[in-house]
Amino acid sequence: MALYRKTYLCVCEGQQEEMYLKHLSSLLKQMPLRVVTFNTTEGNAKKLIKNYTEYDNACLFDYDFNDSEFKENIEICNDLHRTGQKTKNGKKVFHAFSSVNFDLWLILHKEDFNRQVSNNGAYVTAIRRIYNLPTTADIKTKPSIEKILGQISLDDIKKAIERADRIRSAKLHTDRRFIGSTEYYDNPDFSLHEFLKVVLKDCGEL
DSSP: OOOEEEEEEEEESSHHHHHHHHHHHHHHOBTTTEEEEEEEEESOTHHHHHHOOSSEEEEEEEOTTOHHHHHHHHHHHHHHHHHHHTSTTOOOEEEEEEESOHHHHHHHTTSOOOOOOSSTTTTHHHHHHHTTOOTTOOTTSHHHHHHHHTTOOHHHHHHHHHHHHHHHHTSOGGGOEEETTEEEOSSSEESHHHHHHHHHHHTTOO
């Protein structure tokens, strides 16, 4: 295996996403041959404008039933990507959204879920059940996130990508919408898995 080093700058909407990327980094690490690093900062796509670096960039964010912010995040990522592609190194900028939110992505590591939901708390009961959390656990706290991530393997991440692909492939073509060149659908929907596919393919895991 050839020596592989890769760094991404990732702007994350919240603590779940930041901790998830750090966990993925640890799963991918094979010292001294392979190191994948995610330099994370909290915020939305606007922060990418201020923190735009020589590395490939990604913004991880949720739809959260906020159409205007969702649209703005995608537009910024697309604009920065077009700019980056004109540079010598052809730098990439990925939007990596979850719709409705990141909780669904965690579910997909363990089981299928393709039902449309109407509120942000719709996945909490399933998360608690799947990851053996107390029925009153706040799944957004650091201890709960650590317990969840401790049960996620690299194979689980690959399964989540497969399930997200199946969700998208089952969509009706007539239901698609566009923000610029970006195609998206009503929940459940993702582009997060597309970013992670690139990460895993580039380091030889897919």
